[in-house]
Amino acid sequence: MTFGQTIHILRHAHSSWAVPGQRDHQRVLDDRGRKDAARLAASLGETASRIERVVCSTAVRARQTLDLVRKALPPSAEVRFSDDLYALGAKAYEAEIRSHSGSGDLLLVGHNPTIEDLVFQLCETESAALREARAGVGTANWLVIDREADGAEGTTRGVLRTILRP
Numbered sequence: 001m002t003f004g005q006t007i008h009i010l011r012h013a014h015s016s017w018a019v020p021g022q023r024d025h026q027r028v029l030d031d032r033g034r035k036d037a038a039r040l041a042a043s044l045g046e047t048a049s050r051i052e053r054v055v056c057s058t059a060v061r062a063r064q065t066l067d068l069v070r071k072a073l074p075p076s077a078e079v080r081f082s083d084d085l086y087a088l089g090a091k092a093y094e095a096e097i098r099s100h101s102g103s104g105d106l107l108l109v110g111h112n113p114t115i116e117d118l119v120f121q122l123c124e125t126e127s128a129a130l131r132e133a134r135a136g137v138g139t140a141n142w143l144v145i146d147r148e149a150d151g152a153e154g155t156t157r158g159v160l161r162t163i164l165r166p
Contacts, residue, residue: 005147007097008107011115013037013140015061029064036140036166037068044072052104053078055096057085066109085110090118094156122158129160140166
């Protein structure tokens, strides 16, 4: 099996419930979410050292999560925000993966159930991490996928290597 790139996926940290009149997009992290994201950032170590590009949902809770883990990323990492990661589902995440042509790693910051849908779509090879993901991808969970070289039919596949939890 030949691996192409490493894809990192971060589910936003725990957020508050929407207050009356507030759109889902505007929900913010709660105390637990801020603490979990900070704890995750402190534990990333070398895991995030090769990230070259970050694509983050435009939802406030995703942006706040990225802000809290940003110190664990290389200062040179390019950051872009995408409404598609909030609104368009697993196909938007897969499009970002396919468009990443750099030699470094890609980090996507987004939402469930889209993240779980994407992982089960991309990762068919059984692994301990995939079995763990079947129990659910919690808030502030960081997933590492080794992306296989695209197949002749243009499919994107990978192996879920690990899940880091705060």
